[in-house]
Amino acid sequence: xxxxxxxxxxxxxxxxxxxxxxxxxxxxxxxxxxxxxxxxxxxxxxxxxxxxxxxxxxxxxxxxxxxxxxxxxxxxxxxxxxxxxxxxxxxxxxxxxxxxxxxxxxxxxxxxxxxxxxxxxxxxxxxxxxxxxxxxxxxxxxxxxxxxxxxxxxxxxxxxxxxxxxxxxxxxxxxxxxxxxxxxxxxxxxxxxxxxxxxxxxxxxxxxxxxxxxxxxxxxxxxxxxxxxxxxxxxxxxxxxxxxxxxxxxxxxxxxxxxxxxxxxxxxx
Numbered sequence: 508x509x510x511x512x513x514x515x516x517x518x519x520x521x522x523x524x525x526x527x528x529x530x531x532x533x534x535x536x537x538x539x540x541x542x543x544x545x546x547x548x549x550x551x552x553x554x555x556x557x558x559x560x561x562x563x564x565x566x567x568x569x570x571x572x573x574x575x576x577x578x579x580x581x582x583x584x585x586x587x588x589x590x591x592x593x594x595x596x597x598x599x600x601x602x603x604x605x606x607x608x609x610x611x612x613x614x615x616x617x618x619x620x621x622x623x624x625x626x627x628x629x630x631x632x633x634x635x636x637x638x639x640x641x642x643x644x645x646x647x648x649x650x651x652x653x654x655x656x657x658x659x660x661x662x663x664x665x666x667x668x669x670x671x672x673x674x675x676x677x678x679x680x681x682x683x684x685x686x687x688x689x690x691x692x693x694x695x696x697x698x699x700x701x702x703x704x705x706x707x708x709x710x711x712x713x714x715x716x717x718x719x720x721x722x723x724x725x726x727x728x729x730x731x732x733x734x735x736x737x738x739x740x741x742x743x744x745x746x747x748x749x750x751x752x753x754x755x756x757x758x759x760x761x762x763x764x765x766x767x768x769x770x771x772x773x774x775x776x
Contacts, residue, residue, distance in 0.1 A: 517656055517660045518551045518657065519550055520548075520549045520551070520635070520639065520657045521547065522546075523547075524547075525543070525544060525545075526542065526545050526630060528541050528628065539570050539572040539573040540570060541573045543564050543567075544564075544565040544567065545618070545633070546562070546564075546565070547560065547561075547562055547614070547616075547633070548560070548561045549635070549637070551654075551656060552654055552655060553654040553764050554653075554654050556606060556608075556643075556654065558606075558607050558614075558655060559602060559604055560582065560586075560602060560603050560614065561600060561602040562578075562588055562590060562601050562602070562603075563598065563599075564590045564592060564598065564600075565597060565598045567597065575593045576592055576620055576622045577589055577591045577620070577622075578591075578592070580601065580603075580616050580618050581616055581618075581619070582603060582615070582616045583614075583615045583616060584606055586605050588601030588602055588603040589601055607639060607641045608641060611638050611639070611640055611641075611658075612639055612641065613634060613636070613637065613638055614635040615632055615633060615634045615635065616633050617630060617631075617633065637659065638658070639655050639658075640655065640658040640764075641654070642654070642655075642764070654764055656764045658769075661770050662759070662763035662765060662771045663772045663773075663774055664756075664759050664773045665774055665776050666755045667752065667755065670744075670752060670755075671748075672716075673748050673749075673752055676742040676744065677727045677773065677775060679742065680727040685739070686728065686734055687773050688770055688771070689733070690768065690770055691731060691732055691760065691766065691767055691768065691769050692732055692768075693731050694767065695730070695736070696731040696735075697730075698736070699732075702736045702737040702739075703730060703735060703736055703739040712724075712742070712743060714743075719745050720745070721745060721747070722743045722744070722746065723744055723748075723749040724741055725743070725744040725749060726739035726741045727739055731756070
């Protein structure tokens with residue numbers, strides 16, 4: 508099978524491949540032939556090591572003599588799903604729950620074609636080109652201790668747009684050429700915050716908006732990133748927004764399994 512590209516995100520990976528099939532008689536002559544487009548979509552779970560694999564078989568370039576058929580897909584770990592295509596049907600789907608091993612891994616399976624009055628045809632192994640990252644890192648919330656993501660996709664943080672003062676500070680940072688792609692660095696949080704919101708830098712800030720009752724110094728890039736620190740853009744924001752920001756960031760890191768050294772993008776839709 509030859510892989511072609513398709514769209515993926517942080518918790519889904521997919522690949523398409525072509526599967527040509529020829530039915531032969533006992534003398535080796537071609538009786539019928541067809542080509543299948545096999546779509547493999549994996550839905551990962553950032554809270555579990557089990558993934559859902561959906562297989563879609565689309566049959567085309569088929570001659571009228573090609574009979575009804577079944578494709579039995581078997582994962583390397585033993586799970587199976589059957590996709591049946593009748594003569595008047597050109598597409599069908601099946602799915603299976605497949606465990607994902609810890610570490611960096613790929614998904615592989617074989618397909619067995621069953622047609623009436625013919626020997627089963629087993630295709631060469633299908634190897635998905637996407638590499639998954641599955642871990643049991645205890646640094647996340649208890650219920651996130653194990654899970655899988657697609658490390659090839661950089662997750663995007665959008666929730667800061669709901670915090671108006673913090674969002675304005677991020678926009679100002681973007682205008683001042685601070686990066687939108689950041690690298691998580693939890694260990695640098697304390698030093699970066701102290702450098703960004705030092706007494707001297709806070710003293711140089713304009714007065715806070717009178718509508719702000721409890722003011723707090725906000726910095727972008729965030730303190731818990733490698734890009735944070737003394738070069739961050741700072742502003743006065745409500746303490747309530749600052750507290751909400753911490754929760755939103757932690758949820759984002761957990762939902763996308765963003766660990767130290769991982770990149771993520773900040774955007775304000």
